[in-house]
Amino acid sequence: MPYAQLPERTVLAVTGDDADHFLQTLVTADLDQLGAAEMRPSALLTPQGKILFDFLIGRIEGGYRIDCALAAAADLTKRLRLYRLRSKVAIEPDATPVFGLWGEANAALSGSFVDRRYPEGDVARHYGEAPAGVDEADPRDYHALRVAAGIAEAETDYPGADVFPHDVLLDQNGGVSFKKGCFVGQEVVSRMQHRGTARRRLMLLSGERHLTPGANIAAAGKTIGTVLATTGADGFGFVRIDRLAAALAKGETLSSDGVPLTATIPPWAGFSLPEPNQAVSGTDE
Numbered sequence: 001m002p003y004a005q006l007p008e009r010t011v012l013a014v015t016g017d018d019a020d021h022f023l024q025t026l027v028t029a030d031l032d033q034l035g036a037a038e039m040r041p042s043a044l045l046t047p048q049g050k051i052l053f054d055f056l057i058g059r060i061e062g063g064y065r066i067d068c069a070l071a072a073a074a075d076l077t078k079r080l081r082l083y084r085l086r087s088k089v090a091i092e093p094d095a096t097p098v099f100g101l102w103g104e105a106n107a108a109l110s111g112s113f114v115d116r117r118y119p120e121g122d123v124a125r126h127y128g129e130a131p132a133g134v135d136e137a138d139p140r141d142y143h144a145l146r147v148a149a150g151i152a153e154a155e156t157d158y159p160g161a162d163v164f165p166h167d168v169l170l171d172q173n174g175g176v177s178f179k180k181g182c183f184v185g186q187e188v189v190s191r192m193q194h195r196g197t198a199r200r201r202l203m204l205l206s207g208e209r210h211l212t213p214g215a216n217i218a219a220a221g222k223t224i225g226t227v228l229a230t231t232g233a234d235g236f237g238f239v240r241i242d243r244l245a246a247a248l249a250k251g252e253t254l255s256s257d258g259v260p261l262t263a264t265i266p267p268w269a270g271f272s273l274p275e276p277n278q279a280v281s282g283t284d285e
Contacts, residue, residue, distance in 0.1 A: 001103025002137035003126065008156060009098040010070040011127065012077060015063030018087040023064060026083055026184055027057065028165060030177035034059060038114045039067060039125045041175035043165055044079065049188025051163050052079065054154040054170070056125065058113050063090075067098060067125060069155035099126040100142045101134065109134070117151050117173050119268040144231045150204050150266035152236065157229045165189055166198035167238060172269040200225075201241050201271060207233045207261040215256045217263070219247035225263070227256055239263050241273050249276035 014023060024031050029042035039056035046052055053076045055068035068076055073093060080091045100115075100123065101107060107114055107124040109131055115123045123145070130136070146153075152168045154160050170176045171193060178193050192198050203225075205211060210233055217225035217237055224247065225239035244263060247254065254261050265271065
């Protein structure tokens with residue numbers, strides 16, 4: 001039951017008297033539902049409802065820890081500071097090492113935080129010193145675990161500012177609250193939710209041979225999606241579920257770069273394919 005250091009991740013600390021109100025009115029997750037020993041998915045959106053930054057967020061003394069992509073940390077810090085105005089909030093980078101742990105016993109280690117993107121509760125985050133008494137693994141092992149579960153991350157798997165929260169299933173894992181009130185981009189994602197117009201979804205892929213990130217997914221010669229991340233013949237990608245439903249109804253085979261594949265909904269996600277003849281309209285792509 002191992003752990004791996006995640007060098008592509010880093011931490012920001014958001015602290016101060018106004019930290020709760022400041023973040024609650026900006027990010028997609030409902031911080032009132034955030035427990036003391038967990039990290040929850042969340043995002044900061046554009047006013048048009050697309051993801052600028054995604055991250056994990058958890059409580060620390062005096063505020064919150066944001067666990068984000070190292071490549072996006074400076075821009076996220078700058079963006080949060082732009083929103084700060086006169087709020088009594090400090091937003092500071094933190095060089096604390098980030099570790100991923102998996103296995104039920106590891107997730108319950110003292111000082112670890114359950115990663116709520118994984119519904120079984122057997123994956124966690126750990127910060128600071130490496131966890132004692134646990135075997136170290138290669139970070140590629142953690143990557144394989146994440147890809148197999150259908151957990152996508154901005155910068156690593158997809159670019160920011162071109163993806164809606166529904167695309168990467170933040171509506172399915174608690175990463176977006178549709179009850180807490182306003183946050184940046186809230187109007188667009190709430191409209192997508194209540195009208196049921198989300199049509200591009202992340203789905204698990206399994207190919208007969210090696211799959212290539214960035215390659216198109218096609219049915220009968222027509223593109224219906226894109227491969228995002230792989231571990232050999234398995235991975236995940238964006239798929240237009242209306243076009244997938246139509247292709248399956250016609251018995252068409254899916255492929256990517258000539259490799260036959262299947263696309264399935266992650267078992268933890270609650271959405272389903274539309275009826276094959278159902279017309280879908282909306283703002284997403």
